[in-house]
Amino acid sequence: MTNLNPSRRVPRRRLHPKRTLSPEEIAQWYAERAAFRQRCQPIFDRLKPELIKTHYNWYMAVEPDSGEYFIEKDSLAAGKICRQKHPNAIPHVFRINETGVCGTI
Numbered sequence: 001m002t003n004l005n006p007s008r009r010v011p012r013r014r015l016h017p018k019r020t021l022s023p024e025e026i027a028q029w030y031a032e033r034a035a036f037r038q039r040c041q042p043i044f045d046r047l048k049p050e051l052i053k054t055h056y057n058w059y060m061a062v063e064p065d066s067g068e069y070f071i072e073k074d075s076l077a078a079g080k081i082c083r084q085k086h087p088n089a090i091p092h093v094f095r096i097n098e099t100g101v102c103g104t105i
Helices: 022-054 075-085
Strands: 059-063 066-071 092-095
Touching: 022 059, 022 066, 022 092, 059 075, 066 075, 075 092
Parallel strands: none
Antiparallel strands: 059 066, 059 092
């Protein structure tokens, strides 16, 4: 019979305990993301009906300050093109379908 050595499991901990966010900081981050999406949403809603016909399930990266958008088959490629044109801006990526997102939970 084989002797089994019980191995002691090391408890998991945070990788960077000094970099934890307070609940207020987390709530602020979510609020900023929601406000950013609300700035990008009108551009997406304006273009969505015509793009669904030709580019269904492609991705659209929107830069809200300039109003420019970039369409690609891959979400990372769309974001990369947007960042090349606007290096200091953060794009919001939508999927070109009825909801603008990749799926539901």
